[in-house]
Amino acid sequence: CRPIGTPLVVTKAEDNMLVELGGRPAFVQLRAIYETLDDHDKQLVKNSLHVGRVASEYQDHFEAGDFLVRNVVGADPETGVVAVGDLIRTGQTVQFHVRDAHTAHEDLQTLLTRQTQKRPAGAIIFTCNGRGRRLFSTPSHDAACLQQLLGPLPVAGFFAQGEIGPIGRTNCLHGFTASIALFEAAE
Template identity: 55%
Template sequence: LGPTVDVGSLVSQGCRPIGQPLVVTKAERNIVYELGGQPAYDRLMEIAKAGLTEDEVRMVNEGLFMGLVIDEHQLEFGPGDFLVRNVMGFDPENGAIAVNDIVDVGTTAQFHVRDATTADEELRRLLAGQEADAALVFTCNGRGKRLFGTPHHDADLVDVALDGAPAAGLFCQGEFGPVGGRNFVHGFTASIALLKGS
């Protein structure tokens, strides 16, 4: 792009937490056996029994995620502090939960669900006040009409936020972008490069 183009970036993961953050106390590679000293599956069931709303139960059934804290040196965790990963499965007998990433003992984790309202609000918040001469929009093929019920949701938000600046992009099945100041490969995200001439 050249030295006269500044590139900014943002990633909308589109998920919100359920339950409370817990420390991973036993894990091997991508299998989480214990959260807070208890079987991980039992912790998930505690959250379910604590009173998920009907919408949250539906979202869990459509796809459960585990957020892994990127920077443990904080007192509280909020949006943008978690790297969100798919829960691939679980074993109620041994209490294990499989996640699509390596999970280290000592990591703070929290279950997440994905929903259109959260994804919309997060992307609007990330785009608020941004200025760019152009944008590159890389959005997961699991977003768009599948998530929002209408096509071009993310592109339309970028168009409005950047006051019609040119934008190009594509649908992906895996997106690159920074969360917590580090780059990762993601799923179900909108990863946007904001281009501004200097």
């Protein structure tokens, strides 16, 4: 997912409801961000809006990988509340995100390119069922990207509805992600 707008402090929350962000109703903040977006991103907000909450507040600057991203499950313009698929606490830092194929592809390429081990002997890939043809125009996008950057190598895996992976130093359950385990050859 790609962040939109700026990080905001949750000034009022109730369970999974964002009530206020930065002292203003959450929906008002979202609408203000929406008005700054181009037409493409406005469409993504309508179909692929998420909220990322910072995994570790102990830093001065937040980047895309610092957020645990969750679905926006609803919004009420009258009350100003935005409902999120996670518990939210007052005082947390959040940022709205959108999900798009281009960013997902770039993120996967960046992570695979950073892979500094020797060439892997094989891999297991766990890809969200919200990826594949639902996100990309071709089937098996993530496996093909893995083969292109690190292959050829044997790959097994499956689609899931939740993938485990790190955010900072904490392992979390993610959605709309790909988790990959790379194996070294036996010596």
